[in-house]
Amino acid sequence: MELGDPDKAIENFDEAIAQEKGKKDRRAARTYRMNFIDYFPHREMGVAYFEKGNMNEAKKEIELSLQQYPTDKARVYLDRVRIALIDEAIEKGRAVKTKPKIDFHLKEYWTDSDYLLKDISENPEETQYEIWTRKGGEYNPVVISGEVKDEQYVTSPVIIKDKFFHFEEYNKEYAKQNARERVSFREYLTLSQGRNDIQVRATNLMGETSAEKVVFHVDREGPMIAIDNWTRKDDRVTLKGSLYDKVGIAEFFIQGENSKITAHIPFAKDIADNRLSTFFYDGLFPNDDILTLIGRDQLGNEKNIQIPINPINYSSSLFASSELTAFNLIEEEPAINLEINDLDENEPVYTKDISFNINITSFDKEVKIAECLVFLKTPSKSERRVWQSILPGVSVGYTPVVKDLEEGKNAIRIEARNGLGEKEIVEYYINREIPETDRPYNRLHILIFPFGYRQYGENLKNEKITQISKEFQEFLINGFRDERFNIRFEREDIDVHIGKIDKLNRTKAIEIARKICYFQFTEQDLEKLKRDGIKLSDKNWLGKEYKEKRFFLSALRQDIGDDVVNQNEKKLLSGASKIADYVITGSLINHQSANASNKKYSAIAKLIDIGKSNVISDKPKEVYKEMGDWESISKKIAEKIYIKYDTEFPIIKTSISELPNENLILIPIVHSKLDQHKKLIVFRNKTKGDGYIKRPLLQNTEAIVEPISGRVLSKGDFVATR
Template identity: 20%
Template sequence: MKFYISVTLTIFIFIFYCVACNSVDQSSPKIKNGRVYGEIPHFKHQWYHYYARGLSFAEGHFFSDACSDLQTAIHKRTKDQRNARTYGFHYMDYFPHRELGIIYYRQKKIKLAINQLKLSLSSEKSARAEFYLDLARKDLIQSDKLDHHPPNIVITSPKHTDFRNTPDLTIQGYVTDDTFVKKIDIEKRPVRMDLSQKKKTFTMNFSLKPGQNEILIQAEDISGKISHVSLNITLDRIPPLIAVDQLFEKEALNKIVISANIFDSNGLERFVIDEYAQNANGLQQIKISKTLPLKPNQKQIHIQVYDKAGNCTQAFIPIKDHTKAIFSNQLLAGDFMTDDSRKSILLSQQSTDNIGNRDSIFPVINLRFPREKKVTFLDFMYLEGSVQDNDEVSHLSVNGKNLLPFAGKKIFFNHIIPLKKGKNVINLSAMDPSGNSTGRTLKVTRQVPGVEQHEARLKIAIANFERDISATILSKCKNFENLLYIEMKKKQRFTLIHPEKLNVKKRRINDQEKEKIDEKSALLTAKTLHADYVMFGKITENQDNMTIYIRLVDTELPDTIEDIAVGVYTENVDRDQLFVLAQGLNFKLADELPLLKGLITRIMGDEILVDIGRKDNIKKGMKLIIYHIEKIKDPKTDIVIWEKFSNNGQARIESPQEAFSMAKLMKNKGLSDQKTQQQIITK
């Protein structure tokens, strides 16, 4: 009997305690400016009830009550998490550490704020936590006067910053600070920094323009101190000129005498005549007069001239056995001359006899490269050849630009001409002092390989975003999806499917009032549209702040491939700020899914090893396009004179490592071990 009385009493006390607690919680709402805060229907002491009520109190600036509820929520469920399951099919974003840190920041409890915000980010990344952690760090540094120096910028590549002969430049380095690095810009292009860091490494690719390039790298720390360094790099793609004036054979001494001028506007590095080599010490022009031994059965003289950028011009001058005066005050046909050129010279010489002393012999242009090249995948054309005249060549131009700083009997030249996409016309013209002029016209079409075209990039279908809008405000983020679509289309990193084409319906989840996107339906629809990813998003908008969070879900493997997720946050809730947020999301997405090139280093059945990895921001599930451009080079100059393109299928990253990755073939057109140096590009 006593046992039953004891049990009954215990149950009664428990029920009384629960009722008492509920009555206290239900009586806790606060009223401010006619609005009620902290009122949660059907409050059942669950972690999500305390969290929701804490947010409500925080919105009304009842910070003591908010802290109490958030701490209770943390005690019941420790870690911050997106889409935390409450009950049934109900989910919510749960960030108690973040919101508690923001309250501490507003209460000027800076160290407590930093601790809570770091705990939040250690569990789940969010733009709002990053924003407030940087604010708290800045306040602490300024109040304790911890910032003594501006950031220190170190460039690790390129090592030499004077002259280059290729336009592609990769700048690598790092920035350190005695507090935190907040911002890095390279020639006004930002390095992605979601959160300030003690040390930030960076890599950025540039395309240099011809001539001098000044690239400014600027870094700013969290307190606003700024430092900068400049790289001065000259892109020189114009090789030196060689003008041969005389070439005599001293028969008795078995020697050859050569007289020539060499020139480069940015400075000569060295020159080589057969086996004789000499440094040029950066001089722009050198007059060469050299006597060299003539080897038995020697057929030609080989001249090589290098400039400071590494460009090289070569001349192969034939030695004629039948004459002692090989090249002196007369026209030398040379080994580049065609039969048509010889005929034109003969006709010109005949016309000279008819008109007396007047020079009517036209200069002759001989091209070694290109050889009937009409289509190319390269973004430049390489010209190599010579021009000669019985008197001297005074003018040689390519597309109207004169290349000659001086006149000469026979000019050897190399020239690189940038090509635009599509058809290109190249005009060469040579003239002698008498005004005799010769012209050549070349036509070439530059094709962009299919793997580099915009249509080959990842296809993303944009779904309409979910919205969590405060009941007290008029939303300013209507049609944000369309704004983001326009911004992403403008940058052309991805191909896109507009939300209207996806046309995914919303559905209710049980008795939940808010409608949610039917993700399964969206993925199925996007797959029929051949999309690689579906973009889902959520916009949270309050009176004084806005958060936009988006994630990409793989249409083929939605349950096995980790989502790509980024977010932005602002406290400037203004219509114009939406453009900035759209730019920020696109910038972060392009960084999460970078457009990279690499090489296949090994093939193992249906798996390949590639030379890009986590250091390049490569992630599991990313798709690769495999292709090969066979480059045919001239054996004498090592210059690419022809190329052939082939698309060999696709692969998906399976296991990314720091410097390399393992990928599995998806669409294989016949890879073999003999083709391990094939190229890959991220889709």
């Protein structure tokens, strides 16, 4: 029963509680025979006290309801009561507005070998840090953790990743819970090479906001090594050169001997600052024609170069290493030897970032290499410079990282130039493929049913599928899709394509377009669509599904007019267990009274494991909202439901650390986020033909082997959540 007259409501609820002594607030309370209703007298009495302005009694009743059976509506009204009480205290001078305090626990999950920490705070009251790390990849994310405290209740600690004006919001679940005085946060972040600004923002119930920043410098590049000059007299070799690394040089070896560095300045920010590590070496090498130099930075990144030191065959050694023929030399002698290692055009790349080794040597010892440039051209973007070195020398070595490779063929062009302006250019075509674990058919399959609709206080048996149910289902599907199901169109916008349709009106065209996005149609299906009047230039006319999705969605709709779509849905739903891992179903409850202006709805969503026929998680997901119109309120409810499931089923990729007693044990950083409800893919990295195995449980008593190769899984194999 929703409120009309607060005084009358309080009287009625008092009477109900007196008659039902010992009965608690609960869902599906039995009234008579097999009839059930929602029974929340304490919650509704608390709402009545709130409407009446008696905040202390409202707080007492709502907190009692939350103890007995937590509901989102009770949480919403508890926060409203808290705001009213704080406002009253401020008005009477008993309190002032506060701001949340953010504390980082930066070393909680760290080892000293993985991270270097530097406090850059200019103001002691502002906690700012710069962290240098080689971690941050898909399988070794960085961890950011801490706690937010505020006596006026924290509502939304949110982690923001800012990289080249691209914002990605993490930890959305915290922003969707009711306010608390203390909120812990922990998130695993995949970061790009270079600077990544991570900001944690927190807001309290009074709208006061705090923000703190941590800067992660991801460095997977080894030191730059440059030889300024070298001389050899008999067996004595003298070398002079420099090393540069933003983190700082830890070790430098010449022919296996640890050499002294004359200058060591960690955290150098720019080559232009001339804060380099220089070296001068004088030693005997009676039997060596080639010297190997190895530099290692403080994070363990390594770079090595080889220098021919025999003056007699210096040029011929370089010619041989550059694979030039005698005929080539007669026509035109090259000025630069440019060697690239670790780039293979015949092997696909599965990551967005790749690193490789560059070694450059001048054929003329009097002319130094001036610079090296790296350019990238991707399938969707024109060529652009992505890396540049300005550490000169007669021999130089680098390990650049090239970021943001796209699916398909990527052209990487390396250009070296000496002090005379002479160039040497090489070009590689690298094919990036999407890993099998990220393909839609290996994602978690979710089937979404329409939610049943009922009025609050009505018999649960009277719940029905209505037009509101169908509309909410569409909003829920869109909520999932909009977050991790963005459809990428290959050419123009969809509105342009819709203009090509002859026999179908705009509404029907959009309906068909949306359904094609959700289902995988065959060539025969597309031919049928063509015959129905849609002009398809090719299979991707309406765009292709983005291949790195989180979930794979299906939908059970009713009253669909288009025969093609309807037939395909019937095929998909003929055996639900064949097309989905989980089913989402639930209830829509209308809390609105006859004389209320705002619409008041709650949704209760249940996630059911089809294979086990049981509801996943301890309690269904519930969301309560009050807004002016149905469309706005349903979109907000759908968004919050998605976020709850997104939080429960995070994308995790990690490696197996142990296999004792044939049970999977994962690295500790994410072990707490994987439980028996998660479906996994177990696979080997860079191993062709082995396939993958889907495991419904984290622990298993059977032998853990891959079904195709038959090999037993071992330490170092990889696991991905579906």
